[in-house]
Amino acid sequence: MATALDTALAVHGGAPVRAGRPWPVWPRPAPGAGASLIEVLHSGRWSIASPYGGEPTFERRFAGDFATYLSTGYCVPTASGTAALMTALEACGVGAGDEVIVPALSWVASASTVLGVNAVPVFADVDPRTLCLDPVAAEAAITPATRAIVVVHLYSALAELTALRALAERYGLPLIEDAAQAHGATYLHRKAGTFGTVGTFSMHHTKVLSSGEGGAAVTDDAALARRIEHLRADGRCLPDRPPAPGMPELVETGELMGSNRCLSEFQSALLIAQLKELDEQNAVRRANAALLDRLLGELGCTPQETSAGTTARTYFGYAVRLPDAVLREVSAGVVAAAVSAELGLTVRPVYRPLFDNKLYDPASRPRFRHVPGHLWRVAPAGHDLPVTSLAARSFVTFHHSALLGDEADMHDIAAAFGRVLERACELDG
Structure with a gap:
């Protein structure tokens, strides 16, 4: 040495x-991950848009497992953390010309996702100790055009969620909690991602819970979860009860136009195994x-x-x-x-x-x-x-x-x- x-x-x-x-x-494959991937490979169903096969998809199973892990009402898996953020913003009503407060120190997706829904990212300063969004700076950035606040838990720190949630409630704004770097962290003994109106996660190759690519949006609001489902599946959502085998499982409701931002069955199966570790x-x-x-x-x-x-x-x-x-x-x-x-x-x-x-x-x-x-x-x-x-x-x-x-x-x-x-x-x- x-x-x-x-x-x-x-x-x-x-x-x-x-x-x-x-x-x-x-990433480090969890025990059973290989067997789960082989099961998907031979299942005849690689996507949630595939015909229903008589059993819950791995995507539905992961959504249930992750919601249970977080103690939250609903989990909607997505193709990426970016997809989770964009669907969360749109589900909360953010659109063209609206302002969204984001921390100025973050990965570029904190800003590009806001641009992606035709809104305007407004950069606010961070706390010098935590490097997370400063509640005082966030309040100073609020204008009549502000429609949401996005807080990011950066690297290893959790933001001041009590103050930020109180701020969002005071101004009647949704708080979108970006927990892409905080899987499993807790604040006041509650899991990160469950304090905001919507919490978002990334399962990118680099993340502590990884499937190579992937993401999820979580919420306790049933209406928001349904909107996110439509936004990530070309305007379709899952039915209240399964269809007959061989029929499409996703229902074309016509409620809300979306895009294809779904998580694959391979990634979902991998995440079920990885979550256990x-x-x-x-x-x-x-x-x-x-x-x-x-x-x-x-x-x-x-x-x-x-x-x-x-x-x-x-x-x-x-x-x-x-x-x-x-x-x-x-x-x-x-x-x-x-x-x-x-x-x-x-x-x-x-x-x-x-x-x-x-x-x-x-x-x-x-x-x-x-x-x-x-x-x-x-x-x-x-x-x-x-x-x-x-x-x-x-x-x-x-x-x-x-x-x-x-x-x-x-x-x-x-x-x-x-x-x-x-x-x-x-x-x-």
Whole structure:
């Protein structure tokens, strides 16, 4: 193992802190996942739009399992987290020209989904400790055109849900809770995703509950759930009772036009198996993150905090703020690259602010020029959100799969950070 006394950092060709030992692989198939996929393969039903075969679909089974896990009334699986967010927005009545408040520090889908329903994302600043939507900033962003608030539980933190829910109720706005990075986390002993009018999840390859691609929207409101069903299945929904075998199960009601954003039977079967492993994996991540909090804190780093109401965290990413003294010498991106070289593990800065993110570029899509002046309203320029900007320059993160390792892995991570931070003056940039 390399030490701080070695002649060169790994990024400069020196021996790395960690070499020859792999990190945990993600996604990790759960026991029974392969058998479930083979069952679907030979079932004659790969989609919920296939003819009814006499048994509940895997999609219906997963929806029931996930609703039970979350203790919520309804779950509508979708093709992606993006699909879940868009159907949630539309089901809540958000449409052309409406404003939707979103946190300025988030993955681009927080803004692009709002654009996708012809509405206007309004960026609000985040809390400097949690990196989640600041309730005070959210209230300051409300205008007569505001139609919804979207809160994102970012990386490993839960937002201040009590304050945000009270804010939404005070102004009569739906609160859409994006829990794409928080499967299994709890706030006041309730699962993340169940505090908002609608909760949305992603089951993308990177997520702690994964089927490669996929998502879900959850709610306790039967009418909203029915609208989401129509919006994700070309205007069709499931019947109150099953049809005769061989007949289509989805009913063409004509209530609400939708699009095809359904989850496949393969993904649904995989999620049923993966869900059984979620709590145990989250417990391992949580214990390792607690150890890292202590080790990196001793180096002068500040781990991302969660809100006071959090009763159990999960970790999509482990995020940590670098010491100010180091940031005066070198950028977070350069430090992240150097730590990556020491570990053979990708460490990177947190998301760029949405108003400064090259992935958020409405002008690149002709569809957003549909109304004169609309493109100006949704342009990324002209935002001054100091907390978001500072957080993007200060924090680095790595994927939750590393937290499925053992204590020795956590000590390797701390050793790599320590080595790079001690010799940050040797880095360029």
